[in-house]
Amino acid sequence: MSKVRVRFAPSPTGPLHIGGVRTALFNYLFAKKHAGDFILRIEDTDQNRYVEGAEQYIIDALNWCGIPYDEGINKEGDCGPYRQSERKAMYKDYALELISKGAAYYAFDTADALTEARKTAEAQKQTFIYNHTVRHEFENSFTLSNDEVQERINRGDDYVIRFKPELKTLHMHDIVRKGVTIDTSLLDDKVLFKSDGMPTYHLANVVDDHDMRITHVIRGEEWLPSMALHVLLYESFGWEAPQFAHLPLILKPTGKGKLSKRDGAKFGFPVFPLEWFDKKEDTTYAGYREDGYLPEAVINMLAFLGWNPGTEQELFSLEDLVATFSLEKVNSAGAKFDLEKTKWFQQQWYVQQDDAVIGAAFAKALQEQHIDYGSQDYVNLVAGLVKERAVFTEDLFELARFFFTAPTSYDEKASKKAWKEGTSDIMNDVITVIENCDDDSATGLSTAVKGWITSQEMGFGKVMMPLRLSLVGSLMGPDVFEIASVIGKKESVQRIHNAIKHLG
Numbered sequence: 001m002s003k004v005r006v007r008f009a010p011s012p013t014g015p016l017h018i019g020g021v022r023t024a025l026f027n028y029l030f031a032k033k034h035a036g037d038f039i040l041r042i043e044d045t046d047q048n049r050y051v052e053g054a055e056q057y058i059i060d061a062l063n064w065c066g067i068p069y070d071e072g073i074n075k076e077g078d079c080g081p082y083r084q085s086e087r088k089a090m091y092k093d094y095a096l097e098l099i100s101k102g103a104a105y106y107a108f109d110t111a112d113a114l115t116e117a118r119k120t121a122e123a124q125k126q127t128f129i130y131n132h133t134v135r136h137e138f139e140n141s142f143t144l145s146n147d148e149v150q151e152r153i154n155r156g157d158d159y160v161i162r163f164k165p166e167l168k169t170l171h172m173h174d175i176v177r178k179g180v181t182i183d184t185s186l187l188d189d190k191v192l193f194k195s196d197g198m199p200t201y202h203l204a205n206v207v208d209d210h211d212m213r214i215t216h217v218i219r220g221e222e223w224l225p226s227m228a229l230h231v232l233l234y235e236s237f238g239w240e241a242p243q244f245a246h247l248p249l250i251l252k253p254t255g256k257g258k259l260s261k262r263d264g265a266k267f268g269f270p271v272f273p274l275e276w277f278d279k280k281e282d283t284t285y286a287g288y289r290e291d292g293y294l295p296e297a298v299i300n301m302l303a304f305l306g307w308n309p310g311t312e313q314e315l316f317s318l319e320d321l322v323a324t325f326s327l328e329k330v331n332s333a334g335a336k337f338d339l340e341k342t343k344w345f346q347q348q349w350y351v352q353q354d355d356a357v358i359g360a361a362f363a364k365a366l367q368e369q370h371i372d373y374g375s376q377d378y379v380n381l382v383a384g385l386v387k388e389r390a391v392f393t394e395d396l397f398e399l400a401r402f403f404f405t406a407p408t409s410y411d412e413k414a415s416k417k418a419w420k421e422g423t424s425d426i427m428n429d430v431i432t433v434i435e436n437c438d439d440d441s442a443t444g445l446s447t448a449v450k451g452w453i454t455s456q457e458m459g460f461g462k463v464m465m466p467l468r469l470s471l472v473g474s475l476m477g478p479d480v481f482e483i484a485s486v487i488g489k490k491e492s493v494q495r496i497h498n499a500i501k502h503l504g
């Protein structure tokens with residue numbers, strides 16, 4: 001087999017949806033699995049829908065996700081340029097080649113004539129299809145002589161070039177959906193070249209894939225209806241077609257309908273990798289990066305939307321995914337987006353981060369809150385103690401606030417549960433135990449306090465709950481002696497005194 005070359009070919013009409021990121025990811029994984037090339041091509045033939053900044057957004061999103069392209073915009077290979085608008089001059093020659101082969105024809109029909117034809121069909125409760133059944137009713141190469149066609153072209157009449165599908169039963173293979181068969185007589189005569197001098201998606205897509213030596217076309221399910229047309233175009237040119245794989249849709253959390261950007265606002269989660277400000281709508285759409293998600297978590301989550309390794313393993317690094325991925329294990333059924341599962345992936349990857357990495361982000365957040373945190377080493381230590389309970393850096397505030405600020409109030413429900421008659425006397429004794437302990441490590445403090453409790457033959461709950469309440473202000477947090485050791489004996493004793501004063 002020739003070297004694997006795949007492409008991700010988005011249109012710069014807005015931000016890159018996570019469905020597009022998933023398509024890019026599967027292309028990347030397949031390419032790397034087979035030591036191939038991952039190419040980025042910008043399909044900007046529809047200039048009316050072009051959105052400023054969208055192209056750079058696509059590039060930034062791929063880089064943040066950790067799936068950069070090998071060849072494309074600003075990474076020129078020998079198949080450029082990689083923007084379709086910059087390849088404009090070549091497409092007409094290919095369209096004319098199809099005409100010379102009898103696989104395409106000129107059509108001079110006005111927009112009004114086509115609108116009238118649609119209205120007539122609708123009045124008869126039929127669907128208008130411009131194909132072999134109606135060609136002879138319009139102004140095109142079938143109803144005009146060659147001289148008339150040339151005359152109209154010479155005088156500057158608007159025209160399009162339409163494809164003329166070969167009428168047959170077409171048998172195709174899709175890696176995900178297996179065998180696909182279609183009667184080509186049901187296809188319409190697609191416009192390949194528009195009156196504005198630009199190719200349509202179908203012509204440009206096939207030509208570019210051929211010129212860029214694409215071996216596998218891995219794209220979304222929405223392009224499955226175009227597969228027959230593209231295969232026929234390859235046949236008409238006499239080119240070998242790439243292998244196709246159409247990925248399943250990403251569905252709404254309800255499982256009904258394709259996930260859209262509106263669903264993010266409705267259900268409360270991002271549908272874009274990076275934040276995006278829509279100037280036209282004057283609306284900012286949330287991004288996974290800005291919401292605190294790790295790229296590793298997003299990639300892991302997206303991989304499982306439509307693909308399954310066939311094992312119980314769920315956590316995959318990018319390297320693991322490359323080693324394990326195969327298109328044969330991609331499902332054909334739609335994949336329902338699950339916010340809670342997404343958060344689970346985030347939490348699993350969050351706790352795997354080094355304490356220093358989490359600590360650096362936490363220190364920055366503490367600075368923004370004007371909280372004095374002492375040293376970076378102290379923040380790193382705290383981050384390591386509480387990170388297993390966190391999903392995002394912002395969670396560390398609630399999980400670790402007491403490491404930086406002594407409690408000034410105490411959870412009412414916890415206070416009723418932990419502070420009984422006689423508790424203040426017990427806690428005064430605990431103060432003495434702590435002050436007399438020579439080892440201020442968590443182990444040393446634990447041994448001293450627990451040893452004293454045992455010697456007093458009292459229940460551990462009578463001491464441990466009020467001690468935690470004193471240090472934290474609630475009954476949450478990591479090991480209470482870890483807390484006491486980190487904040488120090490002096491601060492621990494002061495907090496117990498404050499609790500006795502407040503609760504006693």
